[in-house]
Amino acid sequence: MRLRTLFFSLCFLFLSTSAWAQNPAAAEASMEYYLPQDVTYDSSIPTPEEVLGMVPGEWHVRHDQLVKYMRAVADASDRISLQNFGETYEDRPLIYLTVTSPSNHGNIEQIRQNHIALTNPSESQNLNTEEMPIVMYWGYSIHGDESSGSNASMLVAYYLAAAQGAEIEQKLENSVILLDPSLNPDGLNRFASWANTHKSENLVTDPNSMELNQRWPSGRTNHYWFDLNRDWMLVQHPESQGRIETFQKWKPNILTDHHEMGTNSTFFFQPGIQSRTHPITPERNQNLTKAIADYHAEKLDENQRLYYSEESFDDFNYGKGSTYPDVNGGIGILFEQASSRGHAQESIHGVLKFPFTIKNQFLTSLSTLEASQNLRTEILNYQRNFFEESLNEGGDADIEGYVFGNSSDQARTYHLAEMLRRHNIEMYELADDLDAGGESFKANSSYIVPSDQKQYRFVKALFERRTTFTDSLFYDVSTWTMPYAFNMPFAELENSYDENLLGAKVEGLPSFPQGEMVGGKSEYAYVFEWDEYYAPRALNRLLKNGVRAKVASKPFTGVTQNGTREFDYGTIMVPLGPQKVDRAEIHDLIGTAVKEDGLTVYSVGTGLTPDGIDLGSGSLEDLEKPNVAIMSGEGTSSYEVGEVWHLLDQRYHMTPTVFPLDRVDNADLDRYNVIVMVNGSYNDFGKQDVEKLKRWVQNGGTLITTKYANNWAERNGLANISYKNGEDSDEEEKEETNPKAYADMDKARGAQYIGGSIFNTKLDLTHPLGYGYNDEDLPVFRNSTLFLEKADNPYATPLYYTEDPLASGYISDDNLETLKGSAAIVVSDIGSGQVISMVDNPNFRAFWYGTNKLFMNAIFFGQTIDGGSGN
C-alpha cells in the first residue's frame, strides 16, 4: 500500500508541475501552499491527491470523493475513526470523523460519558477538568455553495492524521474533535457539479461567467431547498436530525461553522454584533468567544490576511449552527470567508482564488485548535457552570413547567414532543386530566415539561414569548415560540403543580400515535374528522385510488356503531354505496389511515342523522383529487417552492409537479386543478402566459398565491385585493428631524423590516379554509411588510389580524398599527374558479405545523368554496 502510494505521489508530482505552471490559481493548489512546513508528515497517511488524483482547490470536491478521502484517512490513521449518522434525502451518507489520540480512542466511550457527566450538576462537581479533553464539533459548508470549508476539511483531516511530533500529539491527547466535512452533502454536490461543469481550462475570472453564476435553485440549500443553517433548533430534516443526535450525545464545548460571504468582502469570525446576542446566552459565552477570536486574529495576521469581527452577524437565532451551542453550554463560532464561488473571481482585492479561500478555512481550523488548548479548562468549567446555573434558574423560575397537548390532533402533539426530545429536554406524559391556563389537557395526549431540569434555558428559549428587544434589527426571525408555531394548546404552570401530574418519563423519542377504528368494519359509510395533521394524507390516498369521498360543509350528528357523535365542519365521509372501487379495498385504505396516519375513523351504519345534515345531503360535497402544480424557477423563492414540495411529497405523499414557469406557454394546464404560486416576482410571465392562467382559473381552477405573488395576481386582474398603506407618520417625522445623521440610516431602515414574528389572527371556522380547526384564534408567522385590506364581500376574508395582533417577536410601532385588523387571507371569484390570496407563508421552514392546515385546506377544499363568497 505504501509503495503504491509513493508511486502515485511521484507520478502526480511529475504530471502536475507542468499543469500548474499554466495558471496561477492551480499553482497555489499544492500541499506545500496549504500545510505548515515546520512539522513532518507521516507518509503512510494518504494525501487527497493520492486518493482523488487532485489537490484541494483544483476542482470542487464532489461529496462521494470527500467521503472516499475521509474513509481512506480513517483507515490509515489510528488517530481517526469514521462514524455514519444517517443519510440525506438523496441517500448520501452523513459522516463525521472522531479525531483524538490513539490512547483516547481506546477509551472513547468512557471519555464521552465523563464529558456528559460534566453537564449533569449531580455528577459534575467531582470531575477534574484539568484532566479532561475538550470536545469540539468542526462543521464545514452547511451552505453547499460556500464550499471552501468542505474542500478545506480534507486538509484538516490530513493534517490531524499526518502531522508528527510531540506538539500535535499533546493537542490530540487533550481534544476530541468531531469533524463533519459536509453539513449539507446534497447542496455541496449540486454546487460542485455546477462549478466543475462550467470551469474553463484557462480560468475565467469574469464575474459574469456562467461558472460564477449558479442558476435556480442554488447549491446553498438541501434537496428540498431548505436552509439547513436554520434547522438546528427545528430539526425537521435528516441532516439535522443525525447531527443533533451526535451533538447531544457529545455536548461539544466549541462548535465551528465555516461559511462564505460576498466576493468583495474579507474574512469574518465571531463575536458578531454584541447587542444582537440572544438574552438567554450568558455574557461569559461572548467573552470566551472573544478570547478564542484572538487566536484567529493571530493566525490570520501571520498570513497577512484582512479580516473583521463584531461588525455584522448576530448570535440570536438558536436555529443557526453558530448559535445553537450557546444554549447548550458550548460556544459556537461562525466563520465567513469571501467567496470565489467558482475557481477564481475578480474582486476589489484582486483575483480571489479558490485555494486562497480554502487556506483561510484551514488556518482558522488550526487557530481553533490552538485556542482550545490554552482555554481548555476555562471552557470546560464554563460548561459545568452553565448547566448548574441552568438547573438553578429552572428550580427558581416562577413558571414551574409547561403543559401542552391537543387530543384532537395527536400527530401534531407528537411532532412537538419529538422536537423537544431531540434536544434532550426532560419531559413526562401527563398522568391526569388537567385544566390550566383556560385550556383542558387530556392525560393520554398531553405532556409536561418541568422547569426544574438542566436543559431549562433551552426550554425557556422554546416556550417564551418575547416582545421587547435591545436591538431592533433582525434580518432573520426574532421569535419562534414553539406552541404558537404548532398551534398547540399550552399552559404555563405556576404555584407548585402537583408532582402526581408527572406520568411516565419520555425516554428516547416518543412513538407515533396510533389511530382507532371505532365500531369496526362498516357496511354503510366511514367518517373521520379533519383535525388530525395527517388527515390530508389519508384523503389523498383514498382519492388517488379512485374512492369517492365527500366533505361536510355543515356539522351533523352521526349514528356510529358506538352511539351518536357530533361531527364538525370539514368532516370527511366515505360512503360504501356509490363507489367504483371494491369495498374490500376501501376497508384496507381506511385501515391504513388508522394505522399510518393516526386517524380515528368512525363506522356509521345509517345515512339518517338525529341532528344536522343527513349523509346524502348536498352539503356533503364530492371531492376531486388535487393535481397540483407549483410554479418554480427564476423569479420565485426556491425556499418557499421547496417548502410546498416538501410538505406535499414528504408529509402527505402527494405528487405535485414542480413546474418550471417558462413551460406555461407550452403546457396543457388542464392536467392541474390547483396551481400554487409562492412568493416571487413572476416577471418572466408574458402576456400570453397571464391570459392562459386566467382562462384556467375562469374554467374552475384554484390558484393559491402567497406573499408577493399576490401583487402579481392583483396587477394582472387575477385577484380582487387592495393594499393597506401605513399612516404616514414618517411625513411628520421628516419635518421634525430632517436632516438626520448619515450613520443612523441603516438602523432606521432596518427597523422597519419584519425578519419574522408571530401574530394573532381570527379564523372563520365555518369557511372551507377553516376546516379542522377548533379555535378561531390562530397564531401565524409573518416575515413581510405586505398589508391587505379586508375584502368588500364580508364572506371573502376567512382569516384576519386581530386589533391586538403582536403575539411574539419584533415589529415597529408603525407596522404594528397598519397590521391591526388587516386581512390575512382573501378569496376572489374569477369566473368559476377562485384565487386564494394568502398574505403570509403558512409553511415556513417546515415547522409551522399549525398553519400547514390552512394551506392544505386551500388545496383540498378550494374547489368547494361557494362562488358568491369570493371578492
Ligand SMILES: [Zn+2]
Ligand atoms: Zn453561509
